[in-house]
Amino acid sequence: MNKKANSVGEMLRNVRAAKAVGDYERAYLLGERLLSTYPLNADAMTEHSESCLRTGKAIRALEWICQRRQSGVRLAAGNREFYVVLEQLLSIRHFPEMEQASRWLIERFPKDDQLLNYLGIALLETSQFTEAREVLEQAVQRLPDNPSVLSNYGYALVSLEKSEAAVPYLRKAIELSPTLFVAYNNLGNALRWMGRYDEAISVYLAAIRIAPEQPYVYNNLGLAYTATRAYDQAIASYQKVLELQPDLSQVYPNYIDALRQARRNKEAISLAMEVMERCAAIPEYWAAFGDVLRESAHVDQAIEAYIKALSFNRSDIQSFNRKVYSNLLFCMNYHADLSADLIYQTYKEFDQRFGEPGKRYWRSFSQQKDPGRRLRIGYVTPSFYNQVCKYFLIPLLDWHDHTQFELFAYANPPCEDETTAYYKTRFEHWVDIRAMTDDQLEQRIRDDQIDILIDVAGHTNENKLAVFARKPAPVSAHWLEYGYTTGLSAIDYYITDQACAAGEGTQQVFSENLWVLDGPAYVYRPDTRTADLTPLPALSNGYITFGSLSRSIRINHKVVKVWAAILDAIPNSRLVINSGDFEDAGVQEEMASRFMQYGIERERLLIGFSTPSWSVLKQIDIGLDCFPHNSGTTLLESLYMGIPFISMFDRPSVGRIGSSVLVAANHPEWIATTEMEYAQKAVMLAHDVERLVYLREHLREELQASPAMNEPAFARSMEKAYRQMWQLYCAKEET
Template sequence: MSKSGFDPKAVMREAQSFVKAGKLEDARQAALRVIQRFPLNEEAHLLLSKIYFNCDQDEDAIAHLQKAFSISHKMVIDSKAYYTILNRFVTRKSYALLEQASRWLVNLRPKDGIAWDYLSIAYLEQQKYEAAYDAASHAAKILPNNPHVLNNLACSLTSLERCAESLEILQRTVALAPDMATAYNNLGNAYRFLGRYEEAIESFSKAIKLAPEMAYLYNNLGLTYRSLDRCESAIEVYQQALQIQPDLHQVYPNLIEAYRHAGQIRQAIDCSNSALQLNDQIPEIWAAYGDALRDGGYLDAAIETYIQAVSFRTDEHSTFNRKVYTNILFCLNYHPDLSAEVIFNAYREFDQRFAIQLKDKWLPFSNDKTPGRKLKIGYVCQSFYNQVCKYFLIPLLEKHDRSQVEIFAYAQIPFEDEVTGHYKKIVDHWIPIRSMTDDEAAERIRADGIDILIDVSGHTNSNRLMIFAQKPAPVSLHWLEYGYTTGLSAVDYFMTDSPSVTDDCDHLFSEKIWRLDGPAYVYRPDTRLAVLNDSPVSQTGIVTFGSLSRTTRINHRVVRIWAAILDAMPNSRLVINSGDFKDPLVQDEMASRFMQYGIERSRLDIGFSSPSWEVLKRIDIGLDCFPHNSGTTLLETLYMGIPFVTLQDRPPVGRIGSSVLMGMGRPEWIATTEEEYAQKAIILAHDVDGLIQMRKTMRQEMEASMLMNEDAFARSVEKAYRQMWQIYCEKGAA
């Protein structure tokens, strides 16, 4: 007993009895009386910690527990009580508190592997992946055979896109703990990120068998199915996840995406609205909603939704915000009412927000500046598989003069197929970069000594423009896919042709415009499927107009002119066919827009069928969209003997049709006003004999044109590369 007559041991016995009786407030007051007189009483601090813990006052609990540990005179501190609170933070998803509490413990006990493991969990859940890896590495050094520690280490590596390293650790983890569902889940994620989808499905399936109650396992399996374009399977397992855990909000964006890719646009929009009613604070749901609205043709609503999605992130430079901003740029490209200058300003803003900060990674080059030497050419592309780019990219790569250029393919592909195998054969070096970070890929390109680096993807999904933002090669350029500027000040050239970008349009690009001698591309069709047939009008007497374009291109301006053409040609009909029109509700919505102009539904054939060649057999005259023209389908249209009318609009996406027709030698089908566009379509429709004759002769005409002269195109491109290189050698910069 102290001199004052206060006996702390007796008071603590009383406090403990209050705890047993369930009188926690009385126990708390008793322990506080002890601390008031004896601030370093370890037992009182421990009891207060337990009381606050039971009362869900976690911050007070951790404060008293830390105080108890700090004043302990014991050689070995019992951390179980502390671990109990850390577990509570994990259960409650209080990851900021978990970080604070576990960081305190590792500072006190730097050789406590479990404490480091908790710290890695805190960082992982807050998406602080570098810090998570550092903490997990400390834990693994102390507990090298602990499967939970190894699992978290692997998870941090996967999150850093270091999947090859993660895979090795996870294979060891499941060997140590064959009943550990979370390890199989992480193994599945590593396989998925590496594009090994069948192995990923096997791993996720094992995880689900071990823990069928864990909803997120079904979500990850769904992501794998989606990567294989097995949308219906993905939808099924996403719905299973939500049946188990309806508030698993991360599933909703994935389910929305699966509906969208399955062609169920209306279902995707409805699912978005339902998800936002449950929780409107999840940015990924807003982003997925924007995608659904975009594919439904609601561009203004999509842009507003994307802006809402990026408003949640305090770090405006985040990868998520960058990807969503790319989608905003995509919508702006298709917008029917905005000026080219307004749209280009958005691209410049992208550079300022996301790319210019990487300028400190621009390094001097050691490439030999001999102007005439053999050049190392690198193509960065996500389309090295059975995708439409093959019709343009394969002929160039095959026809490249290997005495002049050495070809490196930096492949950002989601999976490999038989076309991938062909690409591997026709390049000199095949370098998969899907599992590489931007820094790692840029370093590899520098190490390979690439002289000229070509971005083939632009602002398409899964692009690697941030590699180009680091300027890993002396000369860089964009060509082919996407069709407009990258907006990056780090990219030197935009390679195109004169019809696509006339001399008065250079100010609408961040890159210098490089115009090839001939067309901007060469086309090699899939002749196995493109069987010619007679013009439909010769069989039915009815002229059929048609477009194989997506909803985003068919805006109010296009509908008005197409309706005017149909109105002027009562004996005609219109085919609209693309993957966006799988959904009957989307078909009806599009038809209603024509019906507002008095066009009967029976004159409209709206839907989706494949392959495109079969659809084209039903069409006499192609109608291009504007202000964003169609793409590959224009070339397919000509190859099937079908003329098309195009409107020259803002460059270059509004001049794709002009580029194709100039390369074909048919400038008479290019219009400069909407009225002229309608007139040209009607004139073609009245020349039935001409349509019948062109059906028979146009393919031969196209094969003789520059559009299909592969050797000439390859020489034109190589000449451009050589001249770009000579400029660099002379000036030290492109």
């Protein structure tokens, strides 16, 4: 007996020695030999269990436990020894093995409800969210008062973008277990996805009070702070994450994004370059890197980053891929050297990947097909707050004929303010869709029996194109925001004007049918609070000041070359470049260096950011548009301030926004069709100071009298379009 004990001891020491030096394969082989001889030895089982787990042989460890049971050895109550194995797999994050082991055990012990929870955790951790929800739904039915199960089920629902459904389960988990910080974290995520950021922040802070050393809670807190534009707090949260867990690479995409939104672009790019190697396998990293590259006018590199982000298989979280693809399309619109046909091909790919699947939701409509009845019009946009769309959207809403049209707002603004409150007075029905899933929004639009659904977002952030792909209304159209096709074959019309639709082949680069209005594609109502007219700056300066309030992404190498040529042709002239992208001093100097390569002195370049825009415009004599992506709002603001504006007629339709505005303002003479003509028009204006003085004094009056600010006429034009769209639908249905 003593000899046998010594033999066990010796074999155990050999197993432990192998484990001590990390040789788990040898430890596993020694453990197999040990248990073959002494299968009932508890110490041997404990040692061998870890070796099995470390070498990916979890099932083998479970088989030994089953063998001990069959041999009549009394184990811990219930299946606790099995749970120990699963907990060990969880602690070392071997989730595929944990899934395999859970399934193996469920097959043998189908009445053990707790095993469903372990399987659900393994599925969640391997991003198998749909199956995780199904498994955990069973667990909730069997264990309705188990806080861990409730919390995990809530996590699954949040991961499937069903946050509203998750909230009751997560609140119940917290009620049952007030110190279960994981449930707090999951609830915070649900509230954040629903746009209830302040509530989410409070919940995250509660989780931190319970478990102050959990880095991922700080990461999620940072996301909520970023959403509320509290960028300093967000950045501090991400720094806390790295303090707690320096190797947590998943935090870097969020850190980079917060720096970008705080307009610390140079710092964001430096950080992204520094961590590229460790983050190369994280798609969110490439998406965040693409965003900051885009906003720093590195268009080619941004496109490469987006393509890299899309190269990962993220089928379970399609909204991520969809958002990245929208950002890729957005970026391509600004590229100076890509053809319209090539860009449109990428939009068609978007439709194939994200639009075509929506057709499985298409079904008939119950609306009465009466061509002359009062129509229900739905506007879908996140822009129902103090954002530039108000200058164009409010004039239409103010003049809508409510005897002919019943208006519905499907609103998901990032915040609500005084402008939101005003929008609410313009609609018979206001529907807050921020917490709605795509399924819920589609059904709500159908229940409201919307006749014509208008997308006012395109591929901008928080768009609802995935819902439009499901065709929830008989007629749908895109208008105003974004400035180009959505790419979706599900959307019937793109509402535009003759200036944008002009030219052979324009229809071929739109997925929607072009609907050309009688007049302009939109009208402009300025914010006049600080827009008093001032004398021409050149009179007091003694030189001409050109200017652009455009984002950096529009100022490509072709634009820089032409603008430099204009400055070179007008001695002592200056160039103002002013927008939020140039708040970063490093970005300012990088842009200046592009002009200095053409011999333009640094002191002639006034690059930076100040607000409001009116104060900057008062310093400018002549406005210069970018191409191939024109300006929109800033062009109209310039005209309103008495500033003539040179624009280029370029590829459809982002390259024709300037032409659209200038035709509506009755000044088509400022539209150029070549770079040479563009420069000549700017130089000719600069030499005619008398004309500039006249325009400074009278251009506002001309604009106010033009179609560009004729609000009633525009409203009637849009309503005529809606009525004709509906009539075409009715006629088509009848045939």
